Amino acid sequence: MIRVGSGFDVHQLAEGRKCIIGGVDIPYEKGLLGHSDADVLLHAISDAILGALGLGDIGKHFPDTDAAFKDVDSYELLLQVWKLAKEAGYRLGNIDSTIIAQKPKMAPYIPAMVERIAAALEAEPSQVNVKATTTEQLGFTGRGEGIAAQSVVCLVKGVLS
Ligand SMILES: Nc1ccn([C@@H]2O[C@H](COP(=O)(O)O)[C@@H](O)[C@H]2O)c(=O)n1
Numbered sequence: 376m377i378r379v380g381s382g383f384d385v386h387q388l389a390e391g392r393k394c395i396i397g398g399v400d401i402p403y404e405k406g407l408l409g410h411s412d413a414d415v416l417l418h419a420i421s422d423a424i425l426g427a428l429g430l431g432d433i434g435k436h437f438p439d440t441d442a443a444f445k446d447v448d449s450y451e452l453l454l455q456v457w458k459l460a461k462e463a464g465y466r467l468g469n470i471d472s473t474i475i476a477q478k479p480k481m482a483p484y485i486p487a488m489v490e491r492i493a494a495a496l497e498a499e500p501s502q503v504n505v506k507a508t509t510t511e512q513l514g515f516t517g518r519g520e521g522i523a524a525q526s527v528v529c530l531v532k533g534v535l536s
């Protein structure tokens with residue numbers, strides 16, 4: 376069986392915050408604001424996995440009103456989401472994701488993101504694709520007010536014929 380899910384997330388850029396994206400700490404003058412570490416890419420991927428499982432979204436599983444998730448490492452949330460996928464008998468088919476950011480330049484950090492995401496999902500790096508795009512200075516991402524990410528995940532159960 377194959378199940379597909381999609382995820383989308385946005386976080387505001389603010390001074391005095393770390394810029395953690397895809398589990399990688401990116402040096403930048405601003406960082407992402409959220410209840411958690413605001414890792415916009417891992418949130419989009421977590422939502423895509425939960426979507427494929429038909430289990431809602433990360434806000435349902437890890438509410439931003441719960442102090443337990445204040446400044447939580449989103450990699451830990453992704454590990455918990457992946458546990459649900461494994462318990463349901465799924466393995467990763469593939470992921471494709473896009474980070475939408477005018478700045479900073481993501482390309483140098485994408486290989487490390489892919490390695491970390493693949494490790495969390497017990498998959499090969501070749502099963503995980505991460506891309507980046509600007510919005511040509513248009514909109515909130517183009518003005519550098521925030522960063523968005525989207526992801527599509529394919530989960531597989533059993534032997535495919
Ligand atoms: N934050 C970003 C945005 C883009 N990239 C890379 O640059 C390429 C060109 O971006 P355009 O928006 O002009 O298409 C893009 O394909 C990415 O490889 C990036 O590294 N970081």
Ligand SMILES: C[C@@]1(CO)OP(=O)(O)OP(=O)(O)OC[C@H]1O
Binds near residue numbers: 412445
């Ligand atoms: C991850 C959670 C939980 O700490 O907080 P945020 O960092 O605010 O992220 P968001 O993508 O808005 O929603 C999910 C939240 O429940």
